[in-house]
Amino acid sequence: MNEAALEAAGVDSYRTREAKQQPTWPDQDALARVTPRLEQVPPLVFAGEADVLREHLAAAGRGEAFVLQGGDCAEIFAEATADRIRNKIKTILQMAVILTYGASTPVVKIGRMAGQYAKPRSADTETRDGVTLPTYRGDIVNSHAFTEEARVPNPERLMDAYHVSASTLNLIRAFTQGGFADLRLVHAWNKGFAANPAYSAYDRMAAEIDRAVRFMGAAGGDFDALKTVDLFSSHEALLLDYERALTRIDSRSGRAYDCSAHFLWIGERTRELDGAHVEFMSRIHNPIGVKLGPTATVTDAVALAEKLNPDNVEGRITFVARMGAQHVREALPPLVEGVRDAGLNVTWLTDPMHGNTFTSDSGFKTRRFETILDEVTGFFEVHGAAGTVPGGLHVELTGDDVTEVMGGTEEIDDDGLARRYETKVDPRLNHQQSLEMAFKVSELLSAR
Numbered sequence: 049m050n051e052a053a054l055e056a057a058g059v060d061s062y063r064t065r066e067a068k069q070q071p072t073w074p075d076q077d078a079l080a081r082v083t084p085r086l087e088q089v090p091p092l093v094f095a096g097e098a099d100v101l102r103e104h105l106a107a108a109g110r111g112e113a114f115v116l117q118g119g120d121c122a123e124i125f126a127e128a129t130a131d132r133i134r135n136k137i138k139t140i141l142q143m144a145v146i147l148t149y150g151a152s153t154p155v156v157k158i159g160r161m162a163g164q165y166a167k168p169r170s171a172d173t174e175t176r177d178g179v180t181l182p183t184y185r186g187d188i189v190n191s192h193a194f195t196e197e198a199r200v201p202n203p204e205r206l207m208d209a210y211h212v213s214a215s216t217l218n219l220i221r222a223f224t225q226g227g228f229a230d231l232r233l234v235h236a237w238n239k240g241f242a243a244n245p246a247y248s249a250y251d252r253m254a255a256e257i258d259r260a261v262r263f264m265g266a267a268g269g270d271f272d273a274l275k276t277v278d279l280f281s282s283h284e285a286l287l288l289d290y291e292r293a294l295t296r297i298d299s300r301s302g303r304a305y306d307c308s309a310h311f312l313w314i315g316e317r318t319r320e321l322d323g324a325h326v327e328f329m330s331r332i333h334n335p336i337g338v339k340l341g342p343t344a345t346v347t348d349a350v351a352l353a354e355k356l357n358p359d360n361v362e363g364r365i366t367f368v369a370r371m372g373a374q375h376v377r378e379a380l381p382p383l384v385e386g387v388r389d390a391g392l393n394v395t396w397l398t399d400p401m402h403g404n405t406f407t408s409d410s411g412f413k414t415r416r417f418e419t420i421l422d423e424v425t426g427f428f429e430v431h432g433a434a435g436t437v438p439g440g441l442h443v444e445l446t447g448d449d450v451t452e453v454m455g456g457t458e459e460i461d462d463d464g465l466a467r468r469y470e471t472k473v474d475p476r477l478n479h480q481q482s483l484e485m486a487f488k489v490s491e492l493l494s495a496r
């Protein structure tokens with residue numbers, strides 16, 4: 049019955065299209081044993097929750113909310129510990145309070161969490177000292193260690209990804225609904241950050257936020273309502289075997305939803321109009337994103353919006369621009385103007401991370417805080433000039449004190465990168481850099 053409904057919803061039409069960035073599973077029988085099991089497991093999220101997020105994203109597209117989407121480049125199974133998950137949630141919530149102040153609108157919080165396990169790679173294999181092995185494609189496919197056993201794609205990992213996503217999501221739900229997200233508590237953590245003399249540049253804004261929170265309390269603000277928050281889950285819908293297996297028919301509407309996360313996005317390397325990823329995503333009803341890099345044309349953007357959102361539903365499509373700081377002011381305006389002139393409802397986010405990656409002199413893959421901020425600034429300028437809405441920020445971050453991104457007030461230089469460089473894929477803003485970014489973006493938002 050359900051299978052027939054899924055087929056009628058067209059969720060298998062992608063199978064005849066070219067799917068880029070998929071692993072070569074050496075054991076197809078093992079894959080064929082795992083996917084039917086995944087088709088039977090309970091959904092990780094509900095269609096109704098995805099619908100709520102679509103409404104929030106629609107509001108962000110109109111300038112009535114601002115989106116903060118953040119988390120690891122690649123989540124690691126072994127790092128899905130209570131401490132690390134809590135630190136990440138805490139960082140996102142702290143940033144959200146700072147952004148709420150600048151935006152004077154609600155902030156829609158989305159984690160790159162509970163499912164961000166599949167990575168696109170530039171090569172299929174990696175060679176070290178004459179040994180060639182399959183490239184690391186994320187924990188849902190293989191493991192990072194450079195051994196044959198670790199690197200051979202293993203379909204059992206799809207099942208592991210589901211279970212680690214479930215336990216991560218369970219903790220997210222507990223932390224955000226169970227009192228940990230109370231505005232006063234989050235605000236107290238931010239006071240700790242602002243008390244550090246290194247960040248005295250933000251004293252004024254921190255004091256203003258403090259006054260606003262105290263005013264709310266004095267005026268009898270309903271703190272019960274501020275004790276819980278919604279933190280939605282998201283990841284790149286890259287591994288189609290997994291995404292298809294987690295797709296369910298919503299009993300209320302009869303529509304297909306990918307229940308692996310609330311929000312799914314199509315990456316820069318898999319956004320071909322006639323490719324398998326765009327085809328699959330056109331069949332599910334979650335709110336979805338598409339990354340757009342500097343080579344994207346107006347024609348691409350308009351065609352993607354039309355294919356993925358033929359009814360022009362507000363909040364259904366989010367374009368995540370990742371141009372690079374040196375390109376954003378030239379490459380983004382034609383896209384924003386073209387989408388605007390075509391009358392398409394799109395929510396625009398900036399991903400100031402992926403166009404700004406380079407290798408430091410000492411050999412670390414890194415990014416510079418100031419360059420990241422420059423791309424965000426360019427994004428706001430472009431929307432200001434076009435009369436359109438800069439709807440949100442998409443960043444790679446962690447709640448821990450890693451040293452992966454250079455710069456920031458507590459200047460991490462090339463030598464500093466080696467101190468605590470942990471990421472398996474892309475460099476992330478650490479806790480302090482994330483909060484500093486939030487203050488900077490908050491300033492941009494108050495002028496929006």
Ligand code: PEP
Pocket residue numbers: 121168284314315316317339370402474
């Ligand atoms: C990512 O978000 O980690 C990523 C791979 O981004 P992009 O598709 O924009 O390169």
Ligand code: CO
Pocket residue numbers: 121122402444473474
């Ligand atoms: Co990344």
